[in-house]
Structure formats: C-alpha cells, structure tokens
Amino acid sequence: MIRHDNRKKRLMLCIVFVIYLIGLVYFTVFCESLGRSPSVRSSGGPGCNLIPFTEIRRFWVYRDRLGMGAVILNLFGNVAAFIPCGLLLPHIFKRCTNAGSTVFFGLIISLLIECTQYMMNVGSFDVDDMLLNTLGAAIGCIICLSLDAAEKKRTEERCIMIRRIEFE
Numbered sequence: 001m002i003r004h005d006n007r008k009k010r011l012m013l014c015i016v017f018v019i020y021l022i023g024l025v026y027f028t029v030f031c032e033s034l035g036r037s038p039s040v041r042s043s044g045g046p047g048c049n050l051i052p053f054t055e056i057r058r059f060w061v062y063r064d065r066l067g068m069g070a071v072i073l074n075l076f077g078n079v080a081a082f083i084p085c086g087l088l089l090p091h092i093f094k095r096c097t098n099a100g101s102t103v104f105f106g107l108i109i110s111l112l113i114e115c116t117q118y119m120m121n122v123g124s125f126d127v128d129d130m131l132l133n134t135l136g137a138a139i140g141c142i143i144c145l146s147l148d149a150a151e152k153k154r155t156e157e158r159c160i161m162i163r164r165i166e167f168e
Contacts, residue, residue, distance in 0.1 A: 010092065017088045021109075024081060028113050029122055047124030055128040078132035079139065082106055086140020090148075099141050106137025 049055050056075065063071045085106045089096040096102040110133035117123035 013088055013091050017092055020084050020088065024109075025113070025116075027081070029116055029120060047126075048118065049124060049126045049128060052127055052131060055126055056132070075132065078129050079136040082110065082133040082136030083140035083143070085109060086137040086142070087144045088140075089137075090141065090144050099138070099145065102141040102144075103134060103138045106141075107134045110134060110137075 059066060059071050059074050086102055089102045089105055093105070096105055107130065110130045113133075114123075114125045114130055118125040
C-alpha cells in the first residue's frame with residue numbers, strides 16, 4: 001500500500017494521524033463537556049467494567065432514561081471515533097498492510113486510552129468501549145482496503161487502455 005514515490009502523501013497522512021490522535025486523546029481524556037474531569041467514584045476510585053457487553057446492554061436497556069443522545073454518543077461515537085484509525089494506519093505503517101494488524105493496532109490504541117482514563121481518574125476502564133473502538137478500526141480498515149482495491153482496479157484499467165492506444 002505504501003509507494004516509495006509517494007513520500008509526500010505519506011508525510012501528510014502522518015501529520016493527519018498525529019492530529020487525529022491529539023484530538024482523540026483530548027476528547028477521551030480532557031474534554032470536560034464529555035464528563036472528562038477528575039472525579040472520585042463512590043468506590044473511592046475510577047470505575048472498571050471488565051465484562052463484555054455490560055455497558056452496551058445498559059445503555060440500550062435504559063435508553064429512554066439516558067436519552068438517545070447519550071446512547072448515540074456512547075455506542076456510535078465509540079465506533080465512529082476509531083474509523084479514521086482504520087483508514088489511516090494501513091497507509092502510514094508497513095506493519096498494518098493487512099486487516100488483522102490494523103485492527104490489532106486499533107485495539108492497542110483503544111487499550112492505551114482506556115488505561116489512561118483509568119489512571120488519570122477521568123473515566124472508567126470499559127471493555128465495551130474497547131470492543132466498539134476496535135469495531136470502528138475494523139470498519140475503517142474495510143473502507144480503506146475497499147478504496148485501495150478500487151484504486152488498483154482503476155489503475156490497471158488505465159494501463160490496459162494506454163497499451164491498447166499504443167498498439168493501435
């Protein structure tokens with residue numbers, strides 16, 4: 001996916017990725033409007049959910065009480081936040097040239113954010129967030145691979161057309 005003659009494009013994508021990561025860290029760790037201020041839970045520390053689908057189910061079951069805005073922000077926001085990760089990683093890092101490695105690195109980035117929230121006491125460590133984030137990275141990767149395949153097909157078709165014109 002990475003072409004040697006496309007260093008400027010890769011550099012630009014690296015800059016975009018760094019800006020994306022800064023924004024992601026800001027919204028997941030520091031954004032007070034999203035409840036990211038240090039707070040002590042009733043248990044004396046940050047919350048922790050290690051049981052998959054607990055918070056997803058809670059948000060869905062209590063959607064009338066929580067409001068659809070909260071449900072959309074939590075469920076779809078966690079997915080949408082990591083789609084750029086899946087789109088950008090394959091074009092920046094040589095190790096992310098397949099879906100498995102891209103999704104794995106999306107999971108690692110999500111794990112780092114969840115650990116940071118937990119250690120800074122600005123959120124909870126939630127395995128459901130990691131699942132949704134990883135799903136977002138997978139969706140971004142699928143979009144990336146689909147766009148790359150379409151671009152490759154267009155390039156091959158152009159080469160075939162050029163060859164036909166040369167032989168006529």
